[in-house]
Amino acid sequence: MQKYSRHSAKWTAKKAIEIVTHGTGRLRFTYVIMNKLMLELECKEMGITEMALCLYEQKTDSIRKMIESKMYHHFLFDHIESPQIDEDRILMLLMAMEDTRIPAEKYEHQITSAMLVQIALDIHDKVAGQQKTLTERQLSVLAGDYFSGLYYHTLAEIGDTNLIRTLAHAIKLINEYKISVYRMEASDLDEFMEDFKKIGTTVIEKFCRHFQTTRHIHLFKELLNLKKLLAEMENFNRGRHSILFEGLKHFCLPQKKSIPLFNLSQRDRHCLKEICSRFIDQSKKVLMEESLRASGLPGVLSGRIKDLTSNYRHLAT
Template structure:
């Protein structure tokens, strides 16, 4: 198993998800559902590492990805232009995807999956609501926010199927990649809610790239150390190191 195989498997997985979410009218006006390749990789990580993976597991993984697609669609809504046709269709697409994943959850008959996904969605949404609250958040609060947004649903999936041993590498990997993207956006003069919020928390002696850069370096060191003793197969370790731009040790 090499990087080509992993990427091919992720693309096949995306096709399965898109087939579940397909709606011809929506696709005339808005883009395909947002499916994060990094999240899909870690969702499939147990499979790549040789864990037993049956149809029940695969259906559950597809459902988790559908939940992500729905939540990602709602994040695209612009609060200042929410009455435009495109924005209205974005709202509808998010609601449609929500209906599809609830249908998929119900079809599994897996009560534990339904319960834990509901908890994960609630926790993730609670974190997003904090953006609109008046209480000022600390930098650590914003890091916790990123952890929840990126990992909450996959963590629930891991917990249900007793894949907890993958939690650390999944969390480090997804948070590290998110912070690297935010740092690159900042360096390229772009902005985001996360960048704005971190900047609002900074002391005069700090800067966004300094604070996030330090966090990125710390996560890289922690991830390198984890991989040295990890039971992941060597091909996966190499793939993760390349994806995270880790220094080979």
């Protein structure tokens, strides 16, 4: 019989399997432990140590705290919801910067700036899509502008005028894509979906190209695209506004353009969800292919990809 070190991942996984075999009452708890252990084993197979995993998590947490400290404004946050910080996006930006020779204390400011730009853009999207009081809408617009200004200030502190120009260009492009999406200016559904995708991926794409760190750029873009598709599906399922489903209705149910999204029949709503599910499946396939081609992905990102590509079907029901 093969022997394991008492503190090894394989030994613990073996014991977890024995628990499942002999004690089904702890099945749910054990399943969670086993998932974590299997991720650890896969990381070791790829040469990613536990120390490296912790390092990525520590750096991500450090940058998240930097973002929070910069964007906190007591008056704004007393009146509007605090913005969400996408830690997956931070991790991907970190991966991009570690292909450079830029010191950590500098690239942390650069990543923070890119995140502030994205947060500002996301806040403006929420203003367009949610029913709010006039005061809430005005404060949300103000918050978006405030965070957008912070990126400029953050980069000015380290004298990075080149990245200021790159991110400003990204903002310009994204606003053009947003106009196209919200006005339904695309000639067909495929063009609409491409513009929709670019809204969420242009900042990270321009950032990576700026530093010539494009090794994982297609994986990054597809991961963000899949997350956005899943979020839009969830919004629709929960009765919230979804610009994606407005677009699907516009191009796939042209005879129903004048009917509000949530006044559609159950049959039409199901039809739109099926179309969205097909785009999700397509994105999932591309992401899995990109992750298989990639080498040396941090285990925490590999785990997120597995979660997103295997645990989404409940959203479509």
